[in-house]
Amino acid sequence: MFDLVIRNATLPDGRQGQDIAVSADTIIAVEPGIDAEAGRVIDAGGLLVSPPFVDPHFHMDATLSLGLPRMNVSGTLLEGIALWGELRPTLTVDALVERAVRYCDLAVSKGLLAIRSHVDVSDPALVTVEAMLEVRRRVAPYLDLQLVAFPQDGYYRGPGIVEALERALDMGVEIVGGIPHFERTMGEGTASVEALCRIAADRGLRVDMHCDETDDPLSRHVETLAAQTIRFGLQGRVAGSHLTSMHSMDNYYVSKLLPLIAEAQMAAIPNPLINMMLQGRHDTYPKRRGLTRIPQMMEMGITVGLGQDCVMDPWYSMGTGDLLDVAHMAVHATQMGSMADKRALFDAVTVNSARIMGLEGYGLDVGCKADMVLLQARDPAEAIRLRPNRLAVIRRGRVVAETAPETSRLALDGRPQVVNPAEYAPRHGI
Ligand SMILES: [Zn+2]
Numbered sequence: 001m002f003d004l005v006i007r008n009a010t011l012p013d014g015r016q017g018q019d020i021a022v023s024a025d026t027i028i029a030v031e032p033g034i035d036a037e038a039g040r041v042i043d044a045g046g047l048l049v050s051p052p053f054v055d056p057h058f059h060m061d062a063t064l065s066l067g068l069p070r071m072n073v074s075g076t077l078l079e080g081i082a083l084w085g086e087l088r089p090t091l092t093v094d095a096l097v098e099r100a101v102r103y104c105d106l107a108v109s110k111g112l113l114a115i116r117s118h119v120d121v122s123d124p125a126l127v128t129v130e131a132m133l134e135v136r137r138r139v140a141p142y143l144d145l146q147l148v149a150f151p152q153d154g155y156y157r158g159p160g161i162v163e164a165l166e167r168a169l170d171m172g173v174e175i176v177g178g179i180p181h182f183e184r185t186m187g188e189g190t191a192s193v194e195a196l197c198r199i200a201a202d203r204g205l206r207v208d209m210h211c212d213e214t215d216d217p218l219s220r221h222v223e224t225l226a227a228q229t230i231r232f233g234l235q236g237r238v239a240g241s242h243l244t245s246m247h248s249m250d251n252y253y254v255s256k257l258l259p260l261i262a263e264a265q266m267a268a269i270p271n272p273l274i275n276m277m278l279q280g281r282h283d284t285y286p287k288r289r290g291l292t293r294i295p296q297m298m299e300m301g302i303t304v305g306l307g308q309d310c311v312m313d314p315w316y317s318m319g320t321g322d323l324l325d326v327a328h329m330a331v332h333a334t335q336m337g338s339m340a341d342k343r344a345l346f347d348a349v350t351v352n353s354a355r356i357m358g359l360e361g362y363g364l365d366v367g368c369k370a371d372m373v374l375l376q377a378r379d380p381a382e383a384i385r386l387r388p389n390r391l392a393v394i395r396r397g398r399v400v401a402e403t404a405p406e407t408s409r410l411a412l413d414g415r416p417q418v419v420n421p422a423e424y425a426p427r428h429g430i
Contacts, residue, residue: 002028004370004397005038009049011364012346012380020049022370025396030366040399042392047422048375048383050346051363052113052393053323054353057208057241057269057307059315060117060135060145061091061128064099066312077213077278080315081152081182087314088123096131097138103311104139106321109401111373111390113143116208116307116357118150118177121168124160129168142395146357148208150177155192157184165196169203176200178209180221181245193224201232206358208238208269212245215279215290219245223257229264239267239356241307243292244279254293262300267356270294271309272329274316294334298344305353306330306345323349324387331384339381346380370397376405376422386421 004022011018011030019034020027068087072079107115119132129149136145149168151161155178169176178196180189193209200207207229212219222243229238240261246254261268270292279290297304306326311319319325327345331337336345354362361369376388393401408419 002036002038004040004042004394005034005036006042006044006049006372006374008046009044009374010046010378012048012050012343012350014379016046018049020364020372022397025370027364027366027368027370030364042374042399044374046378047391048377048379049364050111050373050375050380050383051350051354051368052371052373052395053111053349054114054305054357054359054362055107055112055308055323056116056239056305056353056356057271057309058115058117059310059313060100060103060115061096061119061132062313062315063103063311065314066317071317072314075277076281077315083314084120084152088120091127091131093127093131093134096128097134100132100135101138103321104135104143108142108393108395109390109403110320110322111375111393111401112321112323113371113393113395114146114354114357114359114362115143116146116148116175118148118208118210119168119173120152121149121164122151122153122158122161124164126164126168126171129171129173133172142400144357144359146175147173148175148177149173150210151179154179154183155196156188157182166199169199169205175206175208176203178207178211180209180224181212181214181216181219182210186220189221190224193221193228197225197228197232197234197238200237201234206237206239207234208241210242211240213242213278214245215248215282215288216245217248217250222246223260226257226260226264226266229266235265238264239269239305241269242271242275243268244270244275244290246292247279247290248288254296258293258296258300258302261297262302267303267305267352268292268294268297269305269307269353269356270330271307272326272333273319274309276329276333277316289333291330291333294330295336295341303352303355304348305356306348307353322387324384327384328387342381342384346384371395378422378425382422382425385425388422
């Protein structure tokens with residue numbers, strides 16, 4: 001007798017006709033034809049069951065603040081940072097908590113059950129930190145929230161930020177952030193990377209820096225972060241977010257940089273929606289795409305996780321809480337259109353990001369935590385193409401969100417009465 005059995009699932013690795021049996025909060029068996037009673041049975045009908053989506057780069061303290069105190073007119077990163085600076089003194093713990101918890105409702109409905117959020121520590125009052133720690137506590141039953149101490153205004157650019165960052169870590173924020181390309185000079189950027197990696201090494205923490213979110217081909221903070229990772233013995237614990245300078249770098253230099261990143265076991269977290277929106281702003285035509293070199297990194301064996309970064313905040317007026325939107329943009333912006341490419345990008349919004357976050361018991365293997373999503377799609381490539389409804393979202397063996405399948409009724413003479421978008425993919429040649 002199991003608590004939950006999902007029947008006839010297709011798994012992301014291509015196995016079909018799989019039953020998944022769950023007792024309490026754990027996956028007990030994954031195999032065809034499990035013959036046992038269960039408290040609840042879900043018939044997947046051959047559709048895809050995936051581990052939950054994971055967003056390794058987000059700003060939970062800014063989400064849903066679009067329009068406060070005004071809209072970003074230029075649409076640039078710099079006006080977004082300035083606007084956030086205007087909003088920050090008016091923030092209250094209650095308002096921050098309410099917006100963030102409400103966003104998590106949306107995330108859960110999309111099967112997004114783990115988020116790494118940067119938290120601004122530029123205001124030494126640390127209202128944002130207090131609020132996000134409360135959010136982490138409240139959503140813990142259904143969503144894993146990791147927090148990064150993020151000096152949005154620059155680690156060395158404002159009074160009290162160096163101390164505030166350490167205080168945020170003392171309060172329970174678990175990852176060290178940074179923004180070297182926003183320091184006043186390349187030299188101060190370099191110094192900030194070194195200082196922040198030292199803090200992480202001393203405290204035994206992970207590092208995740210906004211690193212070279214710029215179109216400057218000569219910015220060198222990615223190299224510095226990789227080198228300091230090795231110097232402080234932080235291999236496997238450091239992620240570089242954005243890395244957009246690499247889009248514009250000289251190819252010879254990149255041929256030296258990629259092996260250094262691989263040697264440092266440094267993960268990369270591009271944010272395709274935001275990078276496409278914010279980069280290349282000083283270009284006329286042709287305009288650079290401004291996304292880092294995802295296919296080259298994957299070829300080198302570098303772990304790449306894709307993040308959402310923003311949903312309806314001073315930097316980005318769009319966003320849905322759906323990591324499949326992120327993967328969909330990545331397919332286009334990187335021209336990764338083959339079936340193997342799409343499977344790799346599906347991994348980038350699931351298992352790769354789980355590895356970057358160090359999530360324990362993540363996956364669909366026996367013994368993993370019973371967290372999963374049933375999608376109205378037949379495989380990962382179809383999931384990215386369709387960005388389909390999440391028919392069931394399961395957390396620790398319990399269904400926490402359900403959405404009815406998307407179908408349309410037709411009234412056309414001689415044509416079928418129902419259209420199901422998940423039944424349109426040609427099945428030949430796959
Ligand atoms: Zn960010």
